[in-house]
Amino acid sequence: MGDEEETFEGGVISVFDRYLKRRAPFRFANWEELPPVDADFDAIAATVVRKIPDPLPKGHTRYGQRMQEIAREFAGRSGLLMLNALLIMNLRKSGWPERAPVLFNRLWTEKRDFLLAELNGRWLISSLITFGDHGATEADRRVGRSLGLLFSVMKLYEAERLFSGRAGTEPFRKADRVVAPLPMEMEPFSLMSGDLEAHLLAPLLSEAGDAPVAGPLAERLLDMLNRDPQNLFRRLKLMREQTAAKD
Structure with a gap:
């Protein structure tokens, strides 16, 4: 509590x-x-x-x-x-x-x-968020709301990360990990076997495929996310690679 x-x-x-x-x-x-x-x-x-x-x-x-x-x-x-x-x-x-x-x-x-x-990415994200309220179809509105939430949360935690002293491209070290409970009694994420990323991103890809107007915009943004070197998903990938190399 x-x-x-x-x-x-x-x-x-x-x-x-x-x-x-x-x-x-x-x-x-x-x-x-x-x-x-x-x-x-x-x-x-x-x-x-x-x-x-x-x-x-x-x-x-x-x-x-x-x-x-x-x-x-x-x-x-x-x-x-x-x-x-x-x-x-x-x-x-x-x-x-x-x-x-x-x-x-x-x-x-x-x-x-x-x-x-x-x-650029900023205006593409803003455009997609606008579809969340004003898309002509429910599918366009749904993908706009879903990805709008994803990118808004990303902006919050990436902005907080700037206070960590580490660059966005720099993964955290396993040795620095603090053993502590997550908020609201959530189960910890397993770095090596967790599938939260798939459960988060796969439905978004599915929604994008159903949206006639906003869908290609959503797919472009997810591709940009995949190629961007300074975000949570890339850092988790690097942390996995480092962990696997030491095992």
């Missing part, structure tokens, strides 16, 4: 206040509005993102400031990349323009290959 102190004072439900504050819908000035639902994506793809200079137009909103930040990040690149980012920004809120989900699904249906080739 745990002690009487709570990590989240007032119970886990207290995190809802923080969650809701960040989900307040954007307000728009006229120049900040999204393109129409039948927007010509080829024409947008041909445009080049330009930085939005200071000062911003009179009457700009917080959304206009975020547009300026996104334009700075994608300056010199295709307008479709900025559009994808702006749609994600809107769809993460508790309210959004009615055309935003339609545009987002249209964009990933019609221009998926282009987006997969041009977006």
